[in-house]
Amino acid sequence: MTSVGAASEVLSASDRRAGTSTRPSAPWRRRDRWIGLAAVAPAFVIVVGFMIYPVLYALFISFNKTDGVDFDWVGLKNYGNILTDPLVHQVFLNNIKFLVSVPLVIFFSIIVSVLLFEKIRGWKTFRIIFFLPNVLSIVVIGVMFKSIFGYYGAVNGIIAALGGTRVSFFTDGSLAIWVIVIALVWSGFGYQALLIMSGLSAIDTTVFEAAALDGAGWWRRLRWITLPNIRRELGFVFIINVLYTFTSLFGFIFVMTAGGPGYATTTVDYLVYLKAFGSENLGPGAALAVLLFIFIGLLTLLQNRVFRIQDND
Amino acid sequence: MTLHTSMARLRMAVAVVVLAALAVGLSGCSSSGAKGVSANEPQTLLIWDTGLLAKTNDNGTAKSDSFLHQAAKNFEVTHKNITVKIVEQGGDISANAAQFKAASIAGNGPDMRIQYTGGPTLSFSKYFVDLNDVLGKDTLSQFNGLNTVRKDYDPNGSLLALPYGSGTYFTLWYNKRLLKQAGLDPNYRPSSWQDLISEGKKYHDATGKPAFYVADLEGYVGAWVVAALAAGDLGAPAYTDMYAGKTKIDGPAMLKAYTTWSELFGTGLTNKDAGEVSNGDADQGFIQGKAPIYFSGTWADVGMYQKFKNTIGWSFIPMEEGAKYSDVAAGGPQVAISITRYSKHQAAAAEFLKYLARPKTQDLYVKLTQTEGSSNKQGDTSVIKNPLLKEQAEALKSTSTIVYPFDNVMPQSVIDLFYRMNAATFLGKTTPKSAVQQLQSALDAEQG
Numbered sequence: 001m002t003s004v005g006a007a008s009e010v011l012s013a014s015d016r017r018a019g020t021s022t023r024p025s026a027p028w029r030r031r032d033r034w035i036g037l038a039a040v041a042p043a044f045v046i047v048v049g050f051m052i053y054p055v056l057y058a059l060f061i062s063f064n065k066t067d068g069v070d071f072d073w074v075g076l077k078n079y080g081n082i083l084t085d086p087l088v089h090q091v092f093l094n095n096i097k098f099l100v101s102v103p104l105v106i107f108f109s110i111i112v113s114v115l116l117f118e119k120i121r122g123w124k125t126f127r128i129i130f131f132l133p134n135v136l137s138i139v140v141i142g143v144m145f146k147s148i149f150g151y152y153g154a155v156n157g158i159i160a161a162l163g164g165t166r167v168s169f170f171t172d173g174s175l176a177i178w179v180i181v182i183a184l185v186w187s188g189f190g191y192q193a194l195l196i197m198s199g200l201s202a203i204d205t206t207v208f209e210a211a212a213l214d215g216a217g218w219w220r221r222l223r224w225i226t227l228p229n230i231r232r233e234l235g236f237v238f239i240i241n242v243l244y245t246f247t248s249l250f251g252f253i254f255v256m257t258a259g260g261p262g263y264a265t266t267t268v269d270y271l272v273y274l275k276a277f278g279s280e281n282l283g284p285g286a287a288l289a290v291l292l293f294i295f296i297g298l299l300t301l302l303q304n305r306v307f308r309i310q311d312n313d
Numbered sequence: 314m315t316l317h318t319s320m321a322r323l324r325m326a327v328a329v330v331v332l333a334a335l336a337v338g339l340s341g342c343s344s345s346g347a348k349g350v351s352a353n354e355p356q357t358l359l360i361w362d363t364g365l366l367a368k369t370n371d372n373g374t375a376k377s378d379s380f381l382h383q384a385a386k387n388f389e390v391t392h393k394n395i396t397v398k399i400v401e402q403g404g405d406i407s408a409n410a411a412q413f414k415a416a417s418i419a420g421n422g423p424d425m426r427i428q429y430t431g432g433p434t435l436s437f438s439k440y441f442v443d444l445n446d447v448l449g450k451d452t453l454s455q456f457n458g459l460n461t462v463r464k465d466y467d468p469n470g471s472l473l474a475l476p477y478g479s480g481t482y483f484t485l486w487y488n489k490r491l492l493k494q495a496g497l498d499p500n501y502r503p504s505s506w507q508d509l510i511s512e513g514k515k516y517h518d519a520t521g522k523p524a525f526y527v528a529d530l531e532g533y534v535g536a537w538v539v540a541a542l543a544a545g546d547l548g549a550p551a552y553t554d555m556y557a558g559k560t561k562i563d564g565p566a567m568l569k570a571y572t573t574w575s576e577l578f579g580t581g582l583t584n585k586d587a588g589e590v591s592n593g594d595a596d597q598g599f600i601q602g603k604a605p606i607y608f609s610g611t612w613a614d615v616g617m618y619q620k621f622k623n624t625i626g627w628s629f630i631p632m633e634e635g636a637k638y639s640d641v642a643a644g645g646p647q648v649a650i651s652i653t654r655y656s657k658h659q660a661a662a663a664e665f666l667k668y669l670a671r672p673k674t675q676d677l678y679v680k681l682t683q684t685e686g687s688s689n690k691q692g693d694t695s696v697i698k699n700p701l702l703k704e705q706a707e708a709l710k711s712t713s714t715i716v717y718p719f720d721n722v723m724p725q726s727v728i729d730l731f732y733r734m735n736a737a738t739f740l741g742k743t744t745p746k747s748a749v750q751q752l753q754s755a756l757d758a759e760q761g
Contacts, residue, residue, distance in 0.1 A: 168588060173742065258405075260736055260737065263733075274729075
């Protein structure tokens, strides 16, 4: 099917070839072009000023020893130091541990979205409740979970009431990671469920009806109809959650553990902050940020290929 | 007028509006680059305080005994064109330093900043005005502690801040009433670190409760104890020598101090949540009677005396048995007031600083806080009313070794790591050996 825009392009091209024109004369085209440029200028300035310039500047900083005022070119030294730093390796492994949150978020999102899609009793209320964590700031969620899992918090209160020994969740790195993962899943699954629901609503309902008539139960319909039809949404949710795990845990970590004890809960994005602002040299922090940027880019391309998000069914 | 013409004019108008908006936006984004505002013009002076001179309630209003707010109010009476705005940065030293650094690189930080003396001031030397010229020789000759805020600790270096207060020291508080209830001597004073642990064990055995109330989430308690203990082997120049490279952080003294510190939590004599309690909640836990012994980084005399009267005891943190220097007080001037180089209100900031430097203004500070004396030689000692502060001032006179602590001397990045290592070694998550090695590497990296 040829779109209207494409048809008009073909038309104007043929007009140009024929030396005739149905478009305004040359001065008008120039004026239109200026108006067009003026219209996109604010967006252009914002993209260049707030995205491209900072990225290029960070790249420049990564090749320097600098406190932000004086610059001393050191070439690839910062990159070499970062790649051989055992702390970076340890922190990267911490990030890998946080990836456990991805299947958990997707699992809960699918269950919730399917139940909401099937309009279970009270689905409108549940829809609001499940989305509520998304309107809370990360700081609020962090403080809330820190309080709930604190030594004298609600969880330990229950453990003590049941005769158990209180657990110090935040002084043990492994336990602290699990608490942060729970906070992540709790805060994220409502929004992800909405994304999946958008995919569910695009499925032809007659397919479900036919399958039901053929005797397919809830589980078989989910396995053979629902999941294959929301493959692209699932892929998208998977990708953004993996991205989130590497780039957006800062708030949770900052509020809940400050990366401790030691560096047991420090993530790469938090380490970028520590290296950049906890030192008199911004270079290593910038180099780590650039490496993280490249890693995330490659990881996203790989996931895109695996999930074949752009492919037609 | 045709529709075509109207549309064209409309487009032109839109384009003009967009371009105008763009120009206005860009001019707003750019640095004004304006020269400093004269002290006589109406202006607002922005001060960032890291919880040292100002005290605020939870809703942000000033507490009645907030020195900085009172000083600002008095200053505004005689300088009607200047409004002093005070922003409290909160209690996390590392986060505060990061915020200030980010704001300073961007050139939009405060006009004045109040931070700790030593490393936390020297680390930002590029952003602070040299106060030698601002305050003048006559004023500065009246002040003690200037060496703690000079660039590179050089006696002739630029003066990066005004040291405020004569100093406060790491302290061990004990609740005499709780000790007495446990059948122990309420007037006990530890002769050594081992003696202190032994006394704690007696209390724990008698009551089954923790003997030490520790709030080491940020690693500050470790900073006080480790700094004091290592000074027992290294003496007064312990940390200035490390900074200068004459001794090593990963030498035996720091390793021993860290080892002693790392063993405390394992004794079971502390509160179980010691690794989770923030320093901001520490006083409260001790005052609530959760344990009889408590480490503090400052002379929190007002709160202690108000709550306990004569049932509170104190001593400096005791040294280990066999320490080369057995009589050590770790601490010194803590508060430093600086003016930023990028401030557009430097003249007004200088006026306010001169006002703060007056002997009578600092007397007001001593009168309100009662945690330290005046750093001004003309300070009025009669304003010291708190009996604890009087005792401490006397005790300090007879103390043979006074050490300026690690987390004052070192660069900010090493201090941040120090706190992190203190918390980690306390909980057994990092070994003392690894901690001192990491600290030495950090100092080496920082000093190039």
